[in-house]
Each structure stands twice: as C-alpha cells, then as structure tokens.
Amino acid sequence: MEGDEAVFGESTAGDKMKEAFAECYLSVLACEEEGGRKRCELFRELPDKQEYPDYYELIAQPIASSIALSDIRTRGSSNYYKDVNAYRSDWKLMFNNPRAYNREDSWVCIDAGEMEKVFDAAFDRVTVGSGLPGAAPAAPAG
Numbered sequence: 663m664e665g666d667e668a669v670f671g672e673s674t675a676g677d678k679m680k681e682a683f684a685e686c687y688l689s690v691l692a693c694e695e696e697g698g699r700k701r702c703e704l705f706r707e708l709p710d711k712q713e714y715p716d717y718y719e720l721i722a723q724p725i726a727s728s729i730a731l732s733d734i735r736t737r738g739s740s741n742y743y744k745d746v747n748a749y750r751s752d753w754k755l756m757f758n759n760p761r762a763y764n765r766e767d768s769w770v771c772i773d774a775g776e777m778e779k780v781f782d783a784a785f786d787r788v789t790v791g792s793g794l795p796g797a798a799p800a801a802p803a804g
Contacts, residue, residue: 682746747796
C-alpha cells in the first residue's frame with residue numbers, strides 16, 4: 663500500500679475517486695436539450711470582461727465549464743481533490759454563478775439547472791455508499 667491511502671480491492675481510494683469523477687464529468691458533458699444542443703457549450707468560457715464588466719463585480723468566484731471541463735477534469739483525474747465534496751463544490755459554483763447574474767428564466771439558468779440535475783444524479787449514483795472520502799453512507803435497508 664502506497665502512503666496513507668486506503669485500498670479498495672485492487673484500486674486505491676484515489677483511483678476510485680478518479681473513476682467516480684470521470685463518470686460525473688461525462689454525464690454533464692453528454693447533457694443535451696431536446697434539439698441535441700449540448701448544454702455545457704454555453705459555459706465553455708467566462709463572459710467577456712469588456713462586454714460584461716459588471717459580471718466580475720457581482721460574481722466573486724467566476725468559473726466556467728472551460729475550467730470545469732478542463733481544470734476540474736484535470737483535477738479530477740489527479741489527486742487534487744481530497745474528498746468527493748470538494749469536487750462537488752467546484753461544480754456547484756459553476757451551476758450557481760449564472761443564477762446570481764441572469765434572470766431565473768434565462769436559457770443560461772435553465773441549462774445550469776439541467777446540468778446540475780444530471781451532475782447530482784451521477785454524483786449520488788457513484789459516491790453514495792461507496793466509502794470514498796466525504797461520501798454519504800448508503801441508506802439503511804428497510
């Protein structure tokens with residue numbers, strides 16, 4: 663066993679977290695509206711600072727899918743996250759920022775909400791009861 667990391671069968675906890683994070687990432691990436699448009703496309707880059715200077719005054723921690731889909735993917739496939747909740751927090755920040763800036767009925771907020779539903783379902787599916795650091799325990803049977 664390497665370092666202090668727990669071993670799950672043949673894989674370390676870190677390997678299991680990386681697998682779980684990859685599944686969440688791919689689920690969000692695949693999220694589409696009925697017409698086939700990928701919802702994550704709207705979040706690939708941060709708003710232009712010249713066009714939306716007020717965004718950067720209002721939003722304390724700007725994050726976009728370009729960060730989520732590259733940095734969070736990179737972080738998720740490395741040992742950056744020490745528990746599953748830190749990973750979830752980065753995604754939640756990306757989903758919540760449009761809500762702070764845009765109207766609730768805007769397509770940006772709607773897409774964020776739909777991606778969040780997909781993320782939450784995938785996250786719960788791969789983490790609850792997994793024994794991964796920070797993961798919720800399995801619901802008691804019965």
